[in-house]
Amino acid sequence: MKRRFILGGAASALGAAALGSLSGCASQNIDSYRAEKPVLDLQQYFNGTLDAYGVFTDRSGTVVKRFSVVMHCSWKDGQGVLDEDFVYSDGSTQKRIWRLKALGDGRYTGQADDVVGQAQGQTEGNAFHWNYTLALPVDGTVYEVQFDDWMYLVNERVMLNKASMRKFGVYLGEVTLSFFKR
Numbered sequence: 001m002k003r004r005f006i007l008g009g010a011a012s013a014l015g016a017a018a019l020g021s022l023s024g025c026a027s028q029n030i031d032s033y034r035a036e037k038p039v040l041d042l043q044q045y046f047n048g049t050l051d052a053y054g055v056f057t058d059r060s061g062t063v064v065k066r067f068s069v070v071m072h073c074s075w076k077d078g079q080g081v082l083d084e085d086f087v088y089s090d091g092s093t094q095k096r097i098w099r100l101k102a103l104g105d106g107r108y109t110g111q112a113d114d115v116v117g118q119a120q121g122q123t124e125g126n127a128f129h130w131n132y133t134l135a136l137p138v139d140g141t142v143y144e145v146q147f148d149d150w151m152y153l154v155n156e157r158v159m160l161n162k163a164s165m166r167k168f169g170v171y172l173g174e175v176t177l178s179f180f181k182r
Contacts, residue, residue: 028129028150036125040153042103045181046073046082054161055178064173065089071179078102115142126153130163143167147175159182 052069064097066089073082082101087093098119110119114135121130130149135142149163159179165172 028125030122030124030129033125033127033152036127038126038153038155039129040123040126040151040159042100042108042123042128043075043080044155045159045179046071046080046100047075047171048073049182050179051180051182052161052177055176056173056175058173059171067177069177121149127151129144151179 004141014122036153047079050069050071050073052071054067054069056065056067058064064142068087070085073080075081078101080098080102082098083102084096085093085099086095096112096114098110098112100108102108104112106123108119108121108123108130110121110132112119116133116135118134119130121128128151131147132145132149133146136145137143146166147154147163149161150168151161157180159176159181161175161179163175165174
């Protein structure tokens with residue numbers, strides 16, 4: 001029986017963490033994006049309504065599930081709410097509400113009901129790096145899966161997102177999605 005992951009935004013969508021690297025899975029460095037343009041202002045980009053479209057691929061690269069997300073985002077005094085509604089290719093739905101906090105110097109923390117602990121991330125240039133542990137239900141069991149999540153601002157309306165997933169350091173697959181700001 002092939003396991004199917006029920007995903008919620010890499011992002012999810014944010015979008016979507018423990019800042020730093022997970023052992024053996026982070027080869028990029030956020031500082032290498034410092035000079036990249038356009039500069040990502042996370043509070044500006046994730047403000048208003050966004051649409052996102054993505055896929056989950058297993059470790060062999062096979063698309064296991066497709067999904068779309070509508071995000072309603074708002075910020076006040078450095079506190080953000082990203083309200084995400086997922087619709088999966090099998091017709092199932094999911095809701096995730098991220099609560100983000102700007103810490104200064106491009107650093108952020110975040111929490112959601114299915115995130116284990118506290119998410120942390122950082123922006124530099126056009127990129128946002130976000131690590132977190134997500135409680136994922138699979139075939140009636142909930143697994144804690146680590147996400148190494150990278151977002152890249154392409155222009156004022158479009159951002160691309162790629163997140164690798166690991167359990168006990170073993171690569172499980174990845175989530176790839178694109179955000180479109182309305």
